[in-house]
Amino acid sequence: MSTDEKRGAATLSLLLALTVGAGCSSDPSAYEDAQVPPAGDLAADSVPSSPEAGSKVDATDDAATATCDMKAQGCASTFGSLFTKSNGRADGKLVAVVRPSDTQCALFNSTHVVVQLSILGQVQRLVVAVKDVAVTSVSSKLVGPAYAEGWHTSVNLDYVSDLGAHSDDFALVSMDKAVDFICSPLSLGAPVSVYAYSSGSYPASAHQVHRNDKYPDGAIVMDPTSAKPTYLLFRYASQVF
Numbered sequence: 001m002s003t004d005e006k007r008g009a010a011t012l013s014l015l016l017a018l019t020v021g022a023g024c025s026s027d028p029s030a031y032e033d034a035q036v037p038p039a040g041d042l043a044a045d046s047v048p049s050s051p052e053a054g055s056k057v058d059a060t061d062d063a064a065t066a067t068c069d070m071k072a073q074g075c076a077s078t079f080g081s082l083f084t085k086s087n088g089r090a091d092g093k094l095v096a097v098v099r100p101s102d103t104q105c106a107l108f109n110s111t112h113v114v115v116q117l118s119i120l121g122q123v124q125r126l127v128v129a130v131k132d133v134a135v136t137s138v139s140s141k142l143v144g145p146a147y148a149e150g151w152h153t154s155v156n157l158d159y160v161s162d163l164g165a166h167s168d169d170f171a172l173v174s175m176d177k178a179v180d181f182i183c184s185p186l187s188l189g190a191p192v193s194v195y196a197y198s199s200g201s202y203p204a205s206a207h208q209v210h211r212n213d214k215y216p217d218g219a220i221v222m223d224p225t226s227a228k229p230t231y232l233l234f235r236y237a238s239q240v241f
Contacts, residue, residue, distance in 0.1 A: 068183040071097040075105035080122025085200025086153035087216040089144055090126060091224065092117030094192045097183045100130065100175075111175075112207075113182050115220065117192060119149050125205040126194040128220065129234065130178035133210065134170035138163045138231045147191055147224040156216035157195040160241055165233055167211075167240045182232060185222060193221040193229070210234035211241065 075096035083090075098105045098114040107125065108114060115126040143162050144155035159165040173181065186192065195218045196206035209218035211234065220232040235241075 066188065068097065068099055068180070069102075071183055071186070071188055072099065072102040072105055074188065075102070076116055076123040077106045078123070079107070079204035080119065080124050081203040082119055082122055082124055082151045083198035083200065083203040083206050084151065084153060085198060086151075087156055087197050088151055088153040088195075088206075089155040089157075090117055090119060090124060090151055090194045090196060090206060091147050091149050092119035092124065092192065093149075094118075094186055094188050094190050095123055096188070097186055099179050099183065113179055115182070115186075115192070115194060117194070119151065124151075126196055126209060126220075127205055127207040128182060128209040128218075129207075129236075130182070131175050132237055133178050133234050134167075134172040134237060135178060135181045136165060136170045136233050138165050138169075138233060139228045140164075140231060141227070142193065142221065142224050142229050143195075147193060151198075155195070157219060159211055159217050159219075159233060159235075163231060163233070167235060170233070170235050172237060178234075182220065185230075185232075186220075191223070191225050193224040195219045195221070210236065211239050213239065213241075 073096075075098050095116040095118050096105065096114075098108050098116065100108065100110050100112065102108055105114070109127055111129065111131040112127045113130050115128060117124050117126060140163050143157050144152060157163075194206070194209060195216070197208040197212075197215065197218065198206040207218075208215070209220065211217050217233075219234070222230040222232065
């Protein structure tokens with residue numbers, strides 16, 4: 001079995017193991033990533049940018065099976081300024097996966113996982129909601145141009161038309177299992193693509209990495225340089241499509 005096949009099988013096994021989570025919100029206000037952070041927390045898209053990459057950027061781990069704790073050890077302390085106001089696709093190498101509980105990392109978020117990518121010498125934050133979400137994975141070609149490090153603006157993703165994914169394909173999960181769904185299959189140092197939105201006000205960060213009812217959708221893509229990458233998809237509990 002090839003490396004790509006093993007990763008795809010591991011992702012599918014993880015998805016099948018996820019159990020239905022309790023307490024998922026149907027409040028439409030939950031559809032927007034938090035703009036006003038709880039005390040001591042950072043909002044999804046409200047982080048001051050820095051032109052310098054963090055000193056920990058070079059930390060790598062070759063094992064795809066590294067624990068989630070290990071995948072936060074190389075988290076950056078300062079961030080770049082590449083994101084402009086647009087929907088787009090961020091292509092870069094995985095620096096760290098920062099869970100809500102990883103409070104030792106700079107600019108963590110208590111209800112989101114922060115995926116840190118090294119892009120053109122800068123570390124950028126992709127902020128992914130993990131509270132009250134349902135998840136699934138899909139194998140499909142990369143939507144948009146071929147993978148190349150950078151922020152590719154106006155590259156839009158739609159779960160239904162591009163991937164054939166519908167709300168019934170998703171499993172409602174607890175916050176912890178949503179975190180594991182992101183963290184477990186991603187390998188440090190590997191190419192990753194993330195479809196997201198940036199307001200442009202805080203060019204270090206982008207968010208809305210989930211189904212968006214009125215806007216392009218967001219997703220994390222594993223193995224984006226392969227012939228058939230794996231998409232990690234997210235929706236909120238009451239979304240139907």
